[in-house]
Amino acid sequence: MYKIAVIEDDTLLGQALVEMLTSHGYQAFAAESVTKARRLLERQPVDLLLIDRGLADGDGVELCRQRSGQEKLPAIFLTARDEEEGIVEAFDAGADDYLVKPVALAVLLKHIEAVLRRTGGEPNQVFYYQDFSLDYDRKEARIQGQPVALTPKEYGILEVLTQNQKKVVTKRMLLEQVWDDGGNFVEENTLHVTLNRLKKKIEPDPAHPVYVKNVFGLGYTFGE
Structure with a gap:
């Protein structure tokens, strides 16, 4: 079972994403800030980050950059920010995909499947x-x-x-x-x-x- 960390400052959206991912066979965890995301990742290994950019205590890009420096951890950005410069910055920080809200859930699932397939490896049992x-x-x-x-x-x-x-x-x-x-x-x-x-x-x-x-x-x- 793949494990996904949902880093989203909108609590209701984050919970909805967790429930959606769980219903499709993933194990999902939510964090609303960079600080909480770091704590989550310290205690719970995951296979993928689903991450927003504008978090209450920082930018999701910086979190992605730090995690990429420590280990190869796939990341998909799900954010309302669609500026070209910001998208390039996210990919430079190690992002595997970048989606601009709103995104249909069926489309999001296909992007998640594609990234996990590309990054390879079977999930831990x-x-x-x-x-x-x-x-x-x-x-x-x-x-x-x-x-x-x-x-x-x-x-x-x-x-x-x-x-x-x-x-x-x-x-x-x-x-x-x-x-x-x-x-x-x-x-x-x-x-x-x-x-x-x-x-x-x-x-x-x-x-x-x-x-x-x-x-x-x-x-x-x-x-x-």
Whole structure:
């Protein structure tokens, strides 16, 4: 799933863009200023910037220029400014596309698809649920954007559970897939101890879990 940061000082427009992108299969995040955009990008890697120029505390061009200097991060400008000099300045700063408002949403989506296709690479495979995310490529879990230190077994449990969301995962399945090919040499108490340790790391209240839940007599499930 591609992740897009929407940097737009019009809060209503920014939220509408986030909802539109989400409905079309993207993971979208909003920021209303250069300062908030920097904070967002520090805690949340993204695949594309959708950025306005006239932000409350600066010009989106400067933000684009700074990000281009640190990493290759595709950027599409979506702005009301249509002066030739400003457009050239944006491309010089590293923009991949420049669109002048208003733009039909269907057209915007096609420009986003084209830029992502041109810049190449597959998106990281990431699972999201409420404040929790699990990046399968980086083998990294985050709560509210903050990384959680996991052991290989704890990560393995989360991977199996999230890849089988809405299904009950039995203890035997976890033992076979996380510990060994048959689960023959691991006691169920080992799984129980590892799960309790994992819940303490990711659950707001381990006594009332919202992520890893017991299904009495059957096994475990992730979320609702």
